[in-house]
Structures are given as structure tokens and as C-alpha cells.
Amino acid sequence: MTAIVDVDNLTKTYDGGLTALSGVSLRIEQGEIIALLGPNGAGKTTLISALCGITSPSSGRATVGGHDIVTGYRKARAMIGLVPQEVALEPFERVINTVNFSRGLFGRRRDDALTEKILRQLSLWDKRRARIRELSGGMKRRVLIAKALVHEPRVLFLDEPTAGVDVELRRDMWRVVEGLRADGVTIILTTHYIEEAEAIADRIAVIDKGRILLVEEKTALMTRLGRKTLRIDLREPVEAVPASLADYDLELAPDGRSLSYHYDTRGDGTGITRLLQALAAAGLGLRDIQTTQSSLEEIFVGMIREGAA
Numbered sequence: 001m002t003a004i005v006d007v008d009n010l011t012k013t014y015d016g017g018l019t020a021l022s023g024v025s026l027r028i029e030q031g032e033i034i035a036l037l038g039p040n041g042a043g044k045t046t047l048i049s050a051l052c053g054i055t056s057p058s059s060g061r062a063t064v065g066g067h068d069i070v071t072g073y074r075k076a077r078a079m080i081g082l083v084p085q086e087v088a089l090e091p092f093e094r095v096i097n098t099v100n101f102s103r104g105l106f107g108r109r110r111d112d113a114l115t116e117k118i119l120r121q122l123s124l125w126d127k128r129r130a131r132i133r134e135l136s137g138g139m140k141r142r143v144l145i146a147k148a149l150v151h152e153p154r155v156l157f158l159d160e161p162t163a164g165v166d167v168e169l170r171r172d173m174w175r176v177v178e179g180l181r182a183d184g185v186t187i188i189l190t191t192h193y194i195e196e197a198e199a200i201a202d203r204i205a206v207i208d209k210g211r212i213l214l215v216e217e218k219t220a221l222m223t224r225l226g227r228k229t230l231r232i233d234l235r236e237p238v239e240a241v242p243a244s245l246a247d248y249d250l251e252l253a254p255d256g257r258s259l260s261y262h263y264d265t266r267g268d269g270t271g272i273t274r275l276l277q278a279l280a281a282a283g284l285g286l287r288d289i290q291t292t293q294s295s296l297e298e299i300f301v302g303m304i305r306e307g308a309a
């Protein structure tokens with residue numbers, strides 16, 4: 001399969017001498033949702049800016065839809081929708097005109113039905129006659145998304161689309177993203193909200209100090225690097241973990257009503273069977289047991305820490 005976005009050894013050194021991207025290579029297939037995760041200053045925005053033709057790369061090459069982002073800039077850019085991190089909108093313009101104007105910028109004829117569909121999806125239809133300056137911050141973000149979608153891009157870049165917005169907008173956004181995925185749109189998203197990556201991405205790329213540390217299927221990543229926790233709810237609270245269970249490194253909840261046992265799914269055995277026998281031998285009655293997997297956030301924080309070490 002040919003990649004819709006193909007980044008090959010891309011490097012960006014800013015004029016001041018700072019290298020924000022160092023040999024980044026990444027292939028993204030059509031219809032994928034990929035999340036770029038990384039701490040502040042990792043180079044996520046620089047990567048997006050380079051692919052959208054806002055920043056020119058220092059070396060390396062990249063194509064979008066087969067068009068080189070430098071030599072075939074116009075064709076590459078026409079395939080891209082960009083929702084930037086910062087709000088830059090004309091304050092006195094009306095919502096609907098702002099959105100229609102964006103479509104015109106790409107040489108596309110006005111399509112009222114499409115504009116209406118997008119504005120409705122983003123709960124902006126009732127506000128279509130409002131001037132931008134009359135909107136709340138969250139609504140302005142919705143307008144940015146509408147503007148990015150109105151020329152029907154095949155690749156959508158979302159640079160921290162839900163930073164500082166309420167839960168409702170975040171959920172709306174995720175719904176819009178799902179709809180776009182169903183239409184075969186490829187989505188590249190940067191986010192600080194790891195739960196967002198966990199909720200919507202197919203693959204995760206972790207980027208730090210201008211380098212890609214890892215790109216992997218989200219579910220595989222979580223299985224490979226995740227530890228699991230078994231939580232055991234006790235019938236009667238205890239004051240301390242019985243000495244006979246010391247080998248299991250159990251964590252006792254502050255209220256004494258549950259024990260947590262951490263285990264690695266990659267190991268030969270989980271130790272759960274033995275633990276349950278030991279609990280029975282210690283005379284502890286169980287009310288319930290459940291397992292949870294470590295979150296992407298825990299995995300990510302651990303990885304960045306290891307990378308920094």
C-alpha cells in the first residue's frame with residue numbers, strides 16, 4: 001500500500017540554530033488516525049508546519065498524496081486541512097462567510113449544502129450569522145475546524161485541537177473525527193491529552209527532542225508495554241497486609257478494603273493462581289476481583305523518562 005503521507009529523513013534547524021526535527025521518517029496510510037505524542041517543544045508543531053508548507057525543511061523529503069511538499073506544494077496543500085494550535089480569525093467576519101471563504105482559497109466553488117453539514121456537525125449552524133468576536137473560545141475552535149474541513153481535505157492535521165476546551169467540545173470533536181474516518185480521511189493529531197489518543201488513534205508516534213522514539217499500533221503498544229493490575233476487594237477490611245503475603249508486593253487501599261497486585265502479562269506466569277490460594281490460606285474473604293491495564297499515559301510518561309535518562 002502506498003502511504004498518503006510519507007516523511008523521509010526530515011530535518012529542520014531553525015535560523016537560530018535550534019534543531020527541532022532530526023531525521024524524522026514516518027509513513028501514514030490512508031484512513032489512519034495517528035496521534036503524535038510528545039512533551040512541550042518535542043517538534044510536533046514543526047513537523048505539521050513542514051508538511052503543510054508553513055516551515056521549509058532543512059533536509060529530507062516528504063510527500064502528501066504523492067505530491068512533494070516543496071516542489072509540489074500547491075497540490076500537496078490542497079489535500080490538507082489544518083486546524084492550527086492558535087486561533088487566527090477575522091474578528092468582524094461572520095461565521096458562515098469565514099468558512100465559505102476558506103473553501104474559495106483552494107479554488108473550490110461554494111457549496112452551501114456542505115457548509116451547512118459541517119456547521120451543523122460542529123453545532124455552529126445557529127451561530128452562522130454571528131461575528132467571530134461574539135463567539136466564545138470554544139466556538140472559535142469549532143470555526144477553525146469547520147474552516148479546515150470545508151475544502152474537503154483527504155488529510156487532516158489537528159494540532160492540539162481540544163487544548164483548553166470543555167468536555168462537550170472534545171466529545172463533539174471525537175464524533176467529527178469518527179465521521180471523517182468513515183469517509184476515508186487520514187487524521188494526524190497532536191495532543192497533550194493522552195486519553196484523547198487512547199480514545200481515537202489507531203497508531204501512536206512518540207516524539208521527543210525532534211526524534212521519533214516509537215511508532216506502534218495503539219493496542220499493541222498498550223499490550224506490549226502495559227502492566228496489569230488485579231484489584232481484590234475484601235469482604236472485611238484489614239489493617240495491614242498479612243505477613244504470609246509479603247512476597248506479592250500488594251498495595252493496601254487506605255480504607256483497608258482492597259488489595260492491588262501488579263503483574264506483567266509478558267511473564268511466564270502471572271502468579272494470580274498462587275496469590276488467590278495464599279489469600280484463602282490467610283483467611284481473607286473476597287468480595288470481587290477485577291483487572292485493569294496500565295493506561296497509555298503511564299506508558300508514555302515512563303518512556304519519556306527513560307529517553308531522558
Ligand SMILES: Nc1ncnc2c1ncn2[C@@H]1O[C@H](COP(=O)(O)OP(=O)(O)OP(=O)(O)O)[C@@H](O)[C@H]1O
Binds near residue numbers: 016040044
Ligand atoms: N519559528 C521558530 N524559530 C525558532 N525556534 C522555534 C520556532 N518554532 C519552534 N521553535 C523551537 O523548536 C522546538 C520544537 O517546537 P515545536 O513547537 O515544534 O514543539 P511542539 O512539540 O509542538 O511543542 P508544544 O507541545 O509545546 O506545542 C522548540 O524548542 C521551539 O522553541
